[in-house]
Amino acid sequence: MTSFIKNAIFITSLLATSTAFAADPHWTYDEEWDNLSNATNPTKATDFPYAECGLGQKQSPIDLGSVKAVTSTNALKPAYKNEALTVVNNGHSIKVNVPATTKSVLSIGSEQYTLLQYHIHAPSEHVIGGKTYAAEIHFVHGTPDGKLAVVAVLVDAPVTAKANVEFQNLLNVAPKNTTDAPALTANPAKILPNTSKFYLYSGSLTTPPCTEGVNWYVLQKPIQITPAQLTTFETLYSGNARAAQALNGRQVLAK
Numbered sequence: 685m686t687s688f689i690k691n692a693i694f695i696t697s698l699l700a701t702s703t704a705f706a707a708d709p710h711w712t713y714d715e716e717w718d719n720l721s722n723a724t725n726p727t728k729a730t731d732f733p734y735a736e737c738g739l740g741q742k743q744s745p746i747d748l749g750s751v752k753a754v755t756s757t758n759a760l761k762p763a764y765k766n767e768a769l770t771v772v773n774n775g776h777s778i779k780v781n782v783p784a785t786t787k788s789v790l791s792i793g794s795e796q797y798t799l800l801q802y803h804i805h806a807p808s809e810h811v812i813g814g815k816t817y818a819a820e821i822h823f824v825h826g827t828p829d830g831k832l833a834v835v836a837v838l839v840d841a842p843v844t845a846k847a848n849v850e851f852q853n854l855l856n857v858a859p860k861n862t863t864d865a866p867a868l869t870a871n872p873a874k875i876l877p878n879t880s881k882f883y884l885y886s887g888s889l890t891t892p893p894c895t896e897g898v899n900w901y902v903l904q905k906p907i908q909i910t911p912a913q914l915t916t917f918e919t920l921y922s923g924n925a926r927a928a929q930a931l932n933g934r935q936v937l938a939k
């Protein structure tokens with residue numbers, strides 16, 4: 685195994701949390717997580733094995749309501765392939781795993797990140813001036829030396845929406861239990877909206893172990909799904925979103 689593949693597998697396992705490592709302490713959104721996600725009252729943070737979730741100063745998600753406009757930031761250039769993916773239910777979300785051999789990459793300036801996986805939160809984790817979206821999809825990317833970049837896609841579910849075909853293809857195979865791993869052949873780029881405008885900041889994984897140093901790119905243009913598609917997802921996961929965390933002096937850029 686190359687060190688890159690080992691690293692990619694490690695990162696994927698890290699993000700898969702409790703089902704990947706039997707030794708990982710169990711966590712749920714309803715139990716410990718409510719304490720960890722409450723930035724003003726992190727009373728149980730130090731009791732919990734994932735201390736960075738409570739003690740970290742650059743945590744995600746955040747409210748993107750206050751931003752500084754910039755023009756010089758590097759553009760996002762996703763180049764994803766149509767390929768055989770694997771859909772899993774990891775106990776916290778529906779997650780689509782990309783094969784370690786993938787050529788799906790995201791270029792940002794001279795940096796090239798490989799697509800590792802994408803998964804869904806409902807409602808959204810990032811909020812904009814207090815506004816929560818119906819859902820949020822996270823496309824997680826990594827470099828061989830361990831840098832992480834997450835592209836977040838906000839999801840609206842207005843009554844006027846047309847059925848989202850790509851989202852439906854994913855819903856059609858999304859497993860109810862954590863032991864199934866159906867295949868899905870898709871090009872993840874088809875879920876993405878226009879990527880030219882985005883918010884940029886430095887944050888963390890939004891699930892334990894809440895590791896910091898993650899570059900976040902939250903796309904400004906949301907995608908749409910129908911209310912029925914949202915309801916279908918919510919029969920699998922609803923409320924799997926961490927609350928907005930304190931900025932602690934961080935600057936959010938908007939391009």
Ligand SMILES: [Zn+2]
Nearest residue numbers: 803805822890
């Ligand atoms: Zn996520």
